[in-house]
Amino acid sequence: MSSRLPTPGAEEREHSDRLLQRLREEIASHGPMPFSQYMERCLYMPGLGYYSAGATKFGEAGDFVTAPELGPLFARCIARVVQPVFEMLGETADFLELGGGSGAFAEAVLLALHAENVAPRRYLILEPSADLRERQRERLVAALPPALFERVAWLDRPSEEDWQGVLFANEVIDALPTTRFAMRHGEVYEEYVALDGEGRLTRIDRPADALVSGAVRHVERDMEAEFAEGYRSEILPQLPYWMQAVAASLTKGIMLFIDYGYVRREFYQPGRTDGTLMAHYRHRAHNDPLYLPGLNDLTASVDFTALAEAGNQAGFGVAAYLPQAHFLIAAGLQEVFERAYTETDDEATRYRLSQQVKRLTLPDQMGERFQAMVFARGMDMVPLPADLLAADQGERL
Numbered sequence: 001m002s003s004r005l006p007t008p009g010a011e012e013r014e015h016s017d018r019l020l021q022r023l024r025e026e027i028a029s030h031g032p033m034p035f036s037q038y039m040e041r042c043l044y045m046p047g048l049g050y051y052s053a054g055a056t057k058f059g060e061a062g063d064f065v066t067a068p069e070l071g072p073l074f075a076r077c078i079a080r081v082v083q084p085v086f087e088m089l090g091e092t093a094d095f096l097e098l099g100g101g102s103g104a105f106a107e108a109v110l111l112a113l114h115a116e117n118v119a120p121r122r123y124l125i126l127e128p129s130a131d132l133r134e135r136q137r138e139r140l141v142a143a144l145p146p147a148l149f150e151r152v153a154w155l156d157r158p159s160e161e162d163w164q165g166v167l168f169a170n171e172v173i174d175a176l177p178t179t180r181f182a183m184r185h186g187e188v189y190e191e192y193v194a195l196d197g198e199g200r201l202t203r204i205d206r207p208a209d210a211l212v213s214g215a216v217r218h219v220e221r222d223m224e225a226e227f228a229e230g231y232r233s234e235i236l237p238q239l240p241y242w243m244q245a246v247a248a249s250l251t252k253g254i255m256l257f258i259d260y261g262y263v264r265r266e267f268y269q270p271g272r273t274d275g276t277l278m279a280h281y282r283h284r285a286h287n288d289p290l291y292l293p294g295l296n297d298l299t300a301s302v303d304f305t306a307l308a309e310a311g312n313q314a315g316f317g318v319a320a321y322l323p324q325a326h327f328l329i330a331a332g333l334q335e336v337f338e339r340a341y342t343e344t345d346d347e348a349t350r351y352r353l354s355q356q357v358k359r360l361t362l363p364d365q366m367g368e369r370f371q372a373m374v375f376a377r378g379m380d381m382v383p384l385p386a387d388l389l390a391a392d393q394g395e396r397l
Contacts, residue, residue, distance in 0.1 A: 261302030
């Protein structure tokens with residue numbers, strides 16, 4: 001497997017070795033750790049985790065490209081969707097972005113809303129990584145007018161004070177530390193990370209606790225089918241609690257989640273017997289999460305039925321669910337593209353705009369693999385574009 005991946009430099013390998021040593025020490029002291037805990041350490045351990053260290057994550061120089069990194073069209077479409085919400089809620093409405101990435105989305109959406117005179121009172125970024133927070137700050141202070149930048153603030157934790165406005169999360173749920181489960185002799189087992197006889201990381205199964213077992217049995221009941229012997233996949237038993245934590249204080253407004261994933265029956269289809277877990281290293285995807293811990297982005301696809309259930313439990317209703325391509329087209333992607341195209345005479349820029357549209361909408365790119373889910377709460381009427389509501393596929397959930 002590793003032979004087809006780029007060779008890490010000495011500094012990268014030293015970084016990974018430091019995290020590996022910490023993992024070994026923790027496992028030696030406390031025993032095998034649940035895979036979800038291993039994933040949390042690999043992604044978020046201060047100074048050593050993938051999102052907590054200083055290497056470039058996003059864009060062509062990183063390990064993957066998100067929709068906002070392709071260019072401004074994605075964020076401008078989001079701005080068109082949320083603009084009526086800010087117009088309805090007025091000057092006290094805020095925008096909360098979960099995980100700000102490089103700051104590209106915040107830059108583009110704030111400029112788009114500012115141009116329409118509906119900039120939010122505050123643009124809040126919930127960002128756990130100090131390194132990414134500083135990169136976002138540097139980018140936004142250089143790109144935004146001073147008065148607009150003054151509206152930007154960073155949060156260490158979800159707000160405990162009630163607020164209204166828009167919560168937005170692009171490729172956030174896929175990075176939540178996921179539980180891996182397996183079926184053995186009709187019982188639910190949980191995957192753990194342990195040490196073998198030579199001190200190397202290895203994966204083992206242990207009987208699942210009540211929380212994990214209950215979550216798996218809920219999925220079986222909902223699908224009216226039992227998982228087959230040996231079936232292995234991912235599940236997020238903590239998702240309802242996470243949703244409550246990040247969204248409970250949003251009393252009036254909408255939430256928009258965009259991520260790659262499936263409705264439950266597609267996520268847990270019988271032929272997908274080893275789940276959706278993937279590791280990403282320098283634009284290469286592979287399936288060994290134990291390889292070079294700390295240097296790989298670890299992700300799992302989203303069960304959007306579970307996301308809808310979590311939103312419902314937190315007091316929100318699903319206002320729309322549809323593939324990203326349908327969402328962006330309904331949000332006015334054609335008009336956004338044409339406007340940007342006619343504003344420049346540079347053929348290279350026009351070519352990049354055309355490539356953005358293809359990456360965002362083609363079925364074999366982001367168009368069908370990514371899904372959009374809109375939640376609403378506290379509004380008698382949800383001011384979403386009519387075309388978006390008409391394209392809703394919520395019945396598939």
